[in-house]
Amino acid sequence: MLYFPGQITIAKGPMFAGKSKLLIRIVRTHGSQSSLVFKAGIDTRYLGAGAICSHDGESTPAVPVGTNLDQIVKGVEQWIARWRCPPGNLLVVVDEVQFMGPEIVDVARRLMDLGVCTVFAGLDLDFRGDPFGSMYDLTQLAHTVINLRADCRVCGAPATMTQRLIDGSPARRDSPLVQVGGPESYEARCANCHSVPEE
Ligand SMILES: [Zn+2]
Known part of the structure; x- marks a missing residue:
């Protein structure tokens, strides 16, 4: 570089x-x-x-x-x-x-x-x-x-998104940007596998 x-x-x-x-x-x-x-x-x-x-x-x-x-x-x-x-x-x-x-x-x-x-x-x-x-x-x-780019944790395609999981499930759109308390984790995912439930 x-x-x-x-x-x-x-x-x-x-x-x-x-x-x-x-x-x-x-x-x-x-x-x-x-x-x-x-x-x-x-x-x-x-x-x-x-x-x-x-x-x-x-x-x-x-x-x-x-x-x-x-x-x-x-x-x-x-x-x-x-x-x-x-x-x-x-x-x-x-x-x-x-x-x-x-x-x-x-x-x-x-x-x-x-x-x-x-x-x-x-x-x-x-x-x-x-x-x-x-x-x-x-x-x-x-x-x-x-x-x-990372590798999508679900399908292996190039990942552009960060999937947030709370208790193993995709975090809802209205969950706070910075989570306080409760087990949360993150995965790299492609746009197809990325999920943000509305409710
Ligand atoms: Zn994927």
Whole structure:
């Protein structure tokens, strides 16, 4: 993969499509010394919020970001001032973008203006199959879009959707976006096998 100053890349797809694995590989290839990695603070799977972790156990440290997304731009400006490097040498990675507020689009524009290379990653669709957070708007800004696919757990076809299951059954459309309590799980599924009962 080639990076140019001010370029924005988006890596998107359903769960289990290998987004975290791709991000970890991108950071390793670019060099962790010249990479700044951020992720939405909500995700506490595996090692917790302070790292990007793949499902097969690899990880790379990440700065957890809450609701104040200015933290990303400030972190990048401080890095540039501290190391006095051309901004184009810096790779910025932002993971779990679907959990971030709409200000992330403005953050992307500011990173572009600063001249750093940025990779955003996240789920493009929620469990209902609707656009998730600001992922769609962000995709319109991107120079490169990487569509990651999993294998459908039911039929094996390329999966673009994330199926949410509650007690083993497809979650209803009106169930909350973030489930509190009750056993829930997720599967990657193709559009044919994906199911969202209305009631
Ligand atoms: Zn299928």
